[in-house]
Amino acid sequence: MRDKKLQSIDISGFQNDLIHWYQNNKRDLPWRKDKDPYKIWVSEIMLQQTKVDTVIPYFYRFIEKFPTVQALAAADQQDVLKAWEGLGYYSRARNLQNAVKEVVASYDGNVPANPEDLGALKGVGPYTKGAILSIAFDQPEPAVDGNVMRVFSRLLLIEDDIAQQRTKKLFESYVREMIDESDPSSFNQAIMELGALICTPKSPACLLCPVQEHCQAFAEGRQEELPIKKKAKKQKTIPYVVLLIKNEETDTFIIEKRSDQGLLANLWQFPMVPIKEIGWEHLERWFYNEYGITLQLQEKKGKLKHVFSHIIWQLDIYTATTNISVMDDHRLKAVDMCELVNYPFPVSHQKMMTYIGANQISHNLGEAETKE
DNA sequence: AAAGCGTGGCG
């Protein structure tokens, strides 16, 4: 029994209008040059919560450095993170490499072409699974991302909160009814392309839309109201003192590897003191207890506000000096300024490198804020 | 189910 929402839709007419538009308007993107499942996979992981323009240069560099499943599986995780540096959501990179190792170990290096095995891989959720199956293997599986939910919420006038997990399942069932089984790759990509180019979140270009005549929201002039999405909570601000600690004798700076779990896992940073918990008066003492290093605070170099999706770092950046050169703790390293480029840093800490005269190591970095 | 997890661009 077909859903009520679909009864008024001319499905094959919709498919034809959509896919015809896609064939004539699709962007020439690097992951559309061939159907290598590995490249499709890499692109889909990079594109999670990330704009196409941001991904393109990363994709080129990543594929050049790790051209095959085997190459990525054999790589050092730090090199993988370095290639991901600046893209964000770094667990994507760690999960991708874990998954690729599994593909080499269990599937002879061939990306599985069935939902069960593919979906069991680290970092491959419902969307990515459907995207790989449809785009690389021409299987009629839904690939429901934010674009698809936006397009379909307008097309079918669906008012469920798209932030809810169960809403995505609802959209998957609609896509299963609507998908073009003769070309699921084009169908899925066309919906996403439409969402990116025409059916945009704000001010959708309905007058240019190839499926305008099928759209129930447009018929009622309600396209701007959809989709419905619950607002995110505001982030909490956490103040830190960041220490750019120089050993004058060896001309090195102290960097620290972050925990292998949680925020920015396994990336490197300049040591940070959660100053609200510690208190200024206990800073040096706490630092010695924590790291075994005595330091002399020098001067404040500036401050940075760094906004994450869920928290905000308020960073006061200081230079400091130390005499301690021993570094048997492997989480800490004393490195020459030139060596900084070999370690993956979060963007916030890349910006601080300008304060110690290091060359900017990133391809995508602006000036740090130095104002008070 | 809801929170944790990055970054850059845009109005």
Add this chain to the structure above:
DNA sequence: TCGCCAAGCTT
């Protein structure tokens, strides 16, 4: 400046 948003997954 600030809130929203982008081809989501994990726990």
